[in-house]
Structure formats: structure tokens, C-alpha cells
Amino acid sequence: AQSVTQPDIHITVSEGASLELRCNYSYGATPYLFWYVQSPGQGLQLLLKYFSGDTLVQGIKGFEAEFKRSQSSFNLRKPSVHWSDAAEYFCAVGRLLNDYKLSFGAGTTVTVRA
Amino acid sequence: NAGVTQTPKFQVLKTGQSMTLQCAQDMNHEYMSWYRQDPGMGLRLIHYSVGAGITDQGEVPNGYNVSRSTTEDFPLRLLSAAPSQTSVYFCASSDPPGGAFFGQGTRLTVV
Numbered sequence: 745a746q747s748v749t750q751p752d753i754h755i756t757v758s759e760g761a762s763l764e765l766r767c768n769y770s771y772g773a774t775p776y777l778f779w780y781v782q783s784p785g786q787g788l789q790l791l792l793k794y795f796s797g798d799t800l801v802q803g804i805k806g807f808e809a810e811f812k813r814s815q816s817s818f819n820l821r822k823p824s825v826h827w828s829d830a831a832e833y834f835c836a837v838g839r840l841l842n843d844y845k846l847s848f849g850a851g852t853t854v855t856v857r858a
Numbered sequence: 859n860a861g862v863t864q865t866p867k868f869q870v871l872k873t874g875q876s877m878t879l880q881c882a883q884d885m886n887h888e889y890m891s892w893y894r895q896d897p898g899m900g901l902r903l904i905h906y907s908v909g910a911g912i913t914d915q916g917e918v919p920n921g922y923n924v925s926r927s928t929t930e931d932f933p934l935r936l937l938s939a940a941p942s943q944t945s946v947y948f949c950a951s952s953d954p955p956g957g958a959f960f961g962q963g964t965r966l967t968v969v
Contacts, residue, residue: 748900778957787862787948787960788901795955834900841954844889844908845916848900 746771746837750849757825758857765820765852767835776843777818778836779809782851788834794818795840805829830856860884864949864961871939871968879934879964881949887959889952890932891916892924894945895963901948907932939968 747770757763769775776795780788792803799811809820818835832853836846865880883890888909893901893916903916907926921943923935932951936943946965950958 753898776955780960787962788950790957790959793955793957836901843952843954843956843958844891844906844950845903846891846901846958847917848893848902850898850900 746775746839746847748835748837748847748849750833750835750852752852753850754853754855756855756857759827760824763820763822763825763829763854765833765835765854767818767820767849768816769818769835769837770816771837771839774840775818776838776840777809777811778838778843778846779803779807779818779820780834780836781805782832782834784831791820791833793843825854825856827856827858830854862949862951862959862961864947864964866964867962868965869967871936871966873939873941873968875939877936877939879936879947879949879966881932881934881961882930883932883949883951883959884930885951885953885959886929887951887953888929889954889958890926891950891952891958892922892932892934893948893950894918894943895948896945904934904947936966941968944968 779791891906892904905924952958
């Protein structure tokens with residue numbers, strides 16, 4: 745069975761500071777990993793994905809994530825946060841090429857203070 | 859390009875009523891899925907489809923039915939609404955390995 749843990753329910757960060765969101769996954773085979781962002785009242789937008797190749801993945805809005813197989817982690821980072829980054833972030837895992845059967849973490853809410 | 863369109867955006871039902879949540883995509887994706895989102899639980903898969911005429915159950919299928927008669931549409935039916943089905947419902951379509959594209963969601967309240 746596949747599962748995802750996002751250890752931080754809520755993170756508060758100052759505008760301009762760096763941000764790191766943690767994601768740990770459990771999966772028996774090659775995982776297919778995603779980060780999504782959800783603004784209030786909106787759907788989910790894909791930030792980035794990983795399934796092979798370079799373990800450092802670049803996404804939209806200045807985000808990047810690093811896949812570490814030895815730690816079963818796929819942490820999301822942004823060097824300098826903008827107020828518009830306040831949202832809820834979800835990590836998800838699926839079987840390779842099966843991105844229609846995703847398991848999501850519970851989400852991390854990011855608050856950005858001026 | 860509209861992407862994934864869900865209707866309605868909001869709905870209030872009485873316990874025992876039935877309704878259909880509509881989902882349409884215009885990207886010609888073979889794969890479509892329904893998820894529900896509850897506080898502190900992320901999104902959980904209800905049903906999914908790998909093509910017209912092919913559907914299967916996800917993690918939390920009880921109380922829901924789906925069908926897929928066309929590539930574009932994937933409606934979700936609540937047979938007899940219960941308060942436990944109060945949730946936000948998201949439809950998604952995908953074309954691996956591109957990742958899933960989500961609709962704006964339907965917020966359902968069952969009283």
C-alpha cells in the first residue's frame with residue numbers, strides 16, 4: 745500500500761524567508777511523486793512531479809523538490825517566499841504512470857507574515 | 859481551454875436525497891478520478907476510470923456510483939445522501955506522466 749506523511753500541519757514563515765515543506769512516503773516500488781498547491785476555495789494546481797532522472801526537480805512559481813530514496817522523502821523548497829505563496833500544500837504518491845490513483849498527505853498550511 | 863469543469867460549485871442536500879455531481883474535461887484525457895477532501899485527511903480517492911466504459915473503486919467508494927459513457931464526462935452519483943458525505947469533491951483528469959489536473963471542486967453539505 746502507498747501512503748504519504750506530511751509531518752507539519754501548519755507553518756508560518758516571514759515574507760522573503762526560505763520555506764521547506766516535508767514529505768515522507770511509503771511505497772514498495774518506484775514512486776511517482778507530486779506536489780500540489782491549493783489556494784483558498786480553489787482546486788489543486790500541480791507544482792512539480794518526479795518519477796525518474798535528476799533527483800532535484802524544478803517546478804512552477806520558483807519551487808523545487810528533492811527526491812531522496814534512502815530517506816523516502818520528497819521535500820519541497822522555495823528560497824524566498826512571497827505573500828501569494830500562502831496556501832495549503834499537498835504531497836502525493838502514485839504508482840509509475842498511474843497518476844489517476846494518487847495517495848495524498850494531509851496537507852501543510854503555509855501562512856506568510858509581512 | 860477550460861480544463862476540468864465541475865458543476866455545481868455548491869450544493870445543500872437533505873439526508874436521503876440523491877444527486878449527481880458533474881465533471882467534464884476537454885483535454886481528451888483517458889484517465890479520470892473523483893476525490894473527496896476532508897479537513898486533516900487530504901484527498902481520498904472515491905472512484906476512477908481508465909477509459910470510456912471502464913471504472914473501478916478507490917479507497918472510499920461506499921455510497922457513490924460512477925459511469926463513463928464518453929471520454930469527456932465522468933459524473934459522480936450520490937445514491938442516498940448522508941451527513942458523512944459532507945465534503946468537498948474534486949474531479950481530476952490525467953494523461954500520464956503529466957500529472958493530474960483538478961477541477962475547482964464542489965462543496966457539498968448534507969443536513
